[in-house]
Amino acid sequence: MALFSQEFGIDLGTYYTMIAEEGVLLEREPTVVAIAIDEQKIVEIGQSAKEMFGRVPDSLEIAHPLQHGVIADYEITQKLLEYLIKEVTGPIRLFHPRIMVSVPYGVTSVESRAVQEAVLEAGAREVFLIEQPLAAAIGIDLPINTPTGNMILNLGGGATQAAVLAMFGIVSAATLRKGGVDLDEAIATYVRRKYGLIIAQPTAERIKLEIGAAVPMNEKAGIEVQGQDQVTGLPQPLTLTTGEIVEALKDPLKEIVETARKVLEKTPPELVSDIIDRGIALSGGTALLPGMEKLLTKELGVPTYLVDNPTTCVVEGASRAFAPGIFPKIRRNLIS
Ligand SMILES: Nc1ncnc2c1ncn2[C@@H]1O[C@H](COP(=O)(O)OP(=O)(O)OP(=O)(O)O)[C@@H](O)[C@H]1O
Ligand SMILES: [Mg+2]
Numbered sequence: 001m002a003l004f005s006q007e008f009g010i011d012l013g014t015y016y017t018m019i020a021e022e023g024v025l026l027e028r029e030p031t032v033v034a035i036a037i038d039e040q041k042i043v044e045i046g047q048s049a050k051e052m053f054g055r056v057p058d059s060l061e062i063a064h065p066l067q068h069g070v071i072a073d074y075e076i077t078q079k080l081l082e083y084l085i086k087e088v089t090g091p092i093r094l095f096h097p098r099i100m101v102s103v104p105y106g107v108t109s110v111e112s113r114a115v116q117e118a119v120l121e122a123g124a125r126e127v128f129l130i131e132q133p134l135a136a137a138i139g140i141d142l143p144i145n146t147p148t149g150n151m152i153l154n155l156g157g158g159a160t161q162a163a164v165l166a167m168f169g170i171v172s173a174a175t176l177r178k179g180g181v182d183l184d185e186a187i188a189t190y191v192r193r194k195y196g197l198i199i200a201q202p203t204a205e206r207i208k209l210e211i212g213a214a215v216p217m218n219e220k221a222g223i224e225v226q227g228q229d230q231v232t233g234l235p236q237p238l239t240l241t242t243g244e245i246v247e248a249l250k251d252p253l254k255e256i257v258e259t260a261r262k263v264l265e266k267t268p269p270e271l272v273s274d275i276i277d278r279g280i281a282l283s284g285g286t287a288l289l290p291g292m293e294k295l296l297t298k299e300l301g302v303p304t305y306l307v308d309n310p311t312t313c314v315v316e317g318a319s320r321a322f323a324p325g326i327f328p329k330i331r332r333n334l335i336s
Contacts, residue, residue: 009319014158069159081122096125133163139317149271155286190248197227
């Protein structure tokens with residue numbers, strides 16, 4: 001690859017921001033930044049900032065510049081991108097790269113322009129915006145170059161996207177601006193209502209990752225966590241079981257199922273029969289929740305399967321979208 005023609009894909013996710021080149025992942029950092037409030041100066045970026053959450057003095061703020069898949073804080077996002085792009089291009093950058101960055105399906109023009117400008121300001125020469133379901137489909141090698149219908153359900157941290165693709169484009173799709181973080185919130189709400197204890201998001205997420213499930217399962221050992229009594233404010237230990245988490249997640253999971261169902265309902269019948277034959281591809285970190293395939297297959301009446309690269313397919317696909325066999329065909333479907 002020539003130095004002067006560097007082309008990268010970026011997945012600017014609510015949870016993780018990643019950079020890939022020709023389908024190879026180069027960088028992956030949590031979309032988290034630690035800021036010194038007085039000077040408005042960034043002190044840590046990515047994993048080291050994330051580890052500071054809940055453990056910093058008042059002079060520092062831990063910021064999550066993306067919310068539900070879109071930029072919530074422009075300046076911080078831009079700084080984070082600048083840092084990550086420098087990591088992959090090196091400090092002496094002779095030629096500015098071309099970048100393909102993924103955005104959730106259905107973003108507003110204000111939201112997409114913010115992404116475009118942030119990436120340009122962070123050092124790109126040219127920026128293209130690709131809708132995430134299309135990037136994911138390229139990243140998992142779905143045959144979207146044919147008139148066959150393919151469906152993908154990307155279950156992210158901040159958003160859920162369901163899309164049917166054919167002939168390099170999106171035929172029908174929907175985005176729910178809810179994702180894994182809303183599952184964490186549902187766990188925290190459940191614990192507060194049932195036990196009168198407050199737990200923070202990182203604790204709720206840890207519970208989800210360790211014992212969470214989408215459908216009842218053979219019980220694993222319960223998990224013990226520390227909560228804070230709502231009334232006295234004192235710490236109190238609590239043991240939770242998988243069955244309780246399944247119960248806690250019922251409502252947000254229902255919303256995810258409904259998002260996929262709505263897309264299936266508005267898909268032409270010819271394509272639906274392809275999807276029934278081929279199954280629905282599941283991607284995104286939340287697709288790793290045990291029992292997710294089972295729940296979706298049962299509720300939708302269509303087989304679903306977890307892809308091989310659920311958390312990296314979007315960034316891999318965005319970077320591969322520059323390939324000579326793909327770029328000319330998808331160009332008209334990119335957001336301008
Ligand atoms: N094994 C697992 N079980 C359940 N949830 C998981 C698992 N692993 C990761 N997650 C969840 O996946 C989410 C992150 O997914 P992902 O990396 O796809 O998000 P993202 O791309 O940054 O977000 P988005 O695409 O919504 O902007 C988090 O909510 C995390 O808790
Ligand atoms: Mg994502």
